[in-house]
Amino acid sequence: MAVRRRLVAGNWKMHTTVAEAVSLAEAIGAGLDAHPACDVLLMPPFISLWAVGRHLAGDPRLQLGAQNLHWARPGPHTGEIAGSMLTDLCTHVLIGHSERRQEFGEDDAVVHRKLEAALSCGLLPIVAVGETQAERDRGAAAQVVAEQVRRALVGLSEDEAARCTIAYEPRGAIGTGRAAQASDAVDAAVGIRSVLGSMFGPVAEAVRILYGGSVDGDNAARFFAEPAVDGALVGGASLRAETFCAIVRAAGPPA
């Protein structure tokens, strides 16, 4: 079976000025162990990627990602950022976060186009999926998430699929302080891996599946006790270096 190194990713969302982002990255760098047992990814706002990257240059413990990209190549798309503009700034890109889906109407078709754009530029995508609270309440969570995964990754080669990470984030858990039960995160991860298996065969075993939604220093260990959970996508708690480093420490090596 594939050994999946765990990943703890901090999604800073629309927080931090450039100076604040550099300070936060510096504080995280100072708080991390010399050799973290898992991968650590910071996703500051676009405007800070360059400065944070310069600052971290040479620190092999920290990777950088963007929170979004446009599906198109560079052209007349005011206010947008193309994948090819990101490749010398970062290695990863988050696609389909529920805030993008809710606030900007990004549907599975858009997520798919963005995923193709990211892969064609050599970026490593983190595809966020997750049901709404209403969908969970009516028992449709597994089906909704399976469809999101299918529609996002349809048509990818096995090699492309292997470069993806999936983040399961139930909407009711994002930014609410009400993290999912670890058993719900496991059920989702198992379901997602089975969809990936039906689409891509054994390659599915290499794909990391993260949990996200109100992960903090107190509850992180609950999720990381589960071998099915390959890491965490952390929002609010990633803005405090001490807490974020505690989550990284809790993640540990592959379970």
Ligand code: PGA
């Ligand atoms: P949260 O956000 O940790 O603040 O709930 C997670 C996310 O939206 O990625």
